[in-house]
Amino acid sequence: METRTISVNLTLLGKESKQFNASPSDRIYFGRYPYKIKLDFNELITRAVQQFFNTDAGDDFAEQFKVGDDYYRSSRWAVDSKRWNEMCKIKDMILQIELWESERFYCNVDEGTISVYVKTKKHYSKIIKALSTHVVQVQGPWNKKHKELLLDPESVVVVRKKPYWGKFDIKVEIWPKGSQYNRWTGHSKRRALMHDALEFLSESMEPGAIRISPKKYYYSHLWTNDKDLTAVLPFLNIAYPNLRFTYYRCFYFK
DSSP, X not given: OOOOOSOSOOOOOOGGGGGGOEEEOXXXXXXXXXXXXXXXXXXXXXXXXXXXXXXXXXXXXXXXXXXXXXXXXXXXXXXXXXXXXXXXXXXXXXXXXXXXXXXXXXXXXXXXXXXXXXXOHHHHHHHXXXXXXXXXXXXXXXXXXXXXXXXXXXXXXXXXXXXXTTTBOEEEXXXXXSGGGOTTTOHHHHHHHXXXXXXXXXXXXXXXXXXXXXXXSSOEEEEEOHHHHHHHHHHHHHHOTTEEEEEEEEEEOO
């Protein structure tokens, strides 16, 4: 589970985001950034690269990447390297928009897109305003319920159109914890623990209130609803203290 280091004062996306294919974020990215902006510079980068390779400097640059007689590999390597150089220039430009804030980038060289992750709504708003013609998608806190899910250290937000299996709002991943349950020498203990714990859950919940993954030996997934799990979880923790859980909670968005 990612460590959350962000302030609880998240600002929701508003009217300024509607024109940019806005949607709820599925996490606090890298444990620090609740806002994501995807920018498309492919046309700009492609044009710059084509112009560069029509010059003598482009020929000299391509020579550095020559791999024997393999023209395709050499050419692709040279083009990708130049596209990366152009993307770095754009990243440097984005960094100048707000000097006193921090951000993180993910670059797709083939598609010419740059995803920018930022901490504050103020920083987010400056970027989408300065680069509005390049914004293709934005994500961030959507409403009060979504914000609470983002800030819950025990949950992973899953943005979905419908519940799991048409009726469950939570998926739980269960793992044994402790050196005695490692997958090399502790597999028999691990198998026994998982089998007993899942049997406990099945017998403690109403029929139809839980669905369990058929893989029960080393870890397992189950699907249920928060209200059903809440009633059973304290007893499960007492009976099986050597289990760890990851909760995937649904946030519905169409």
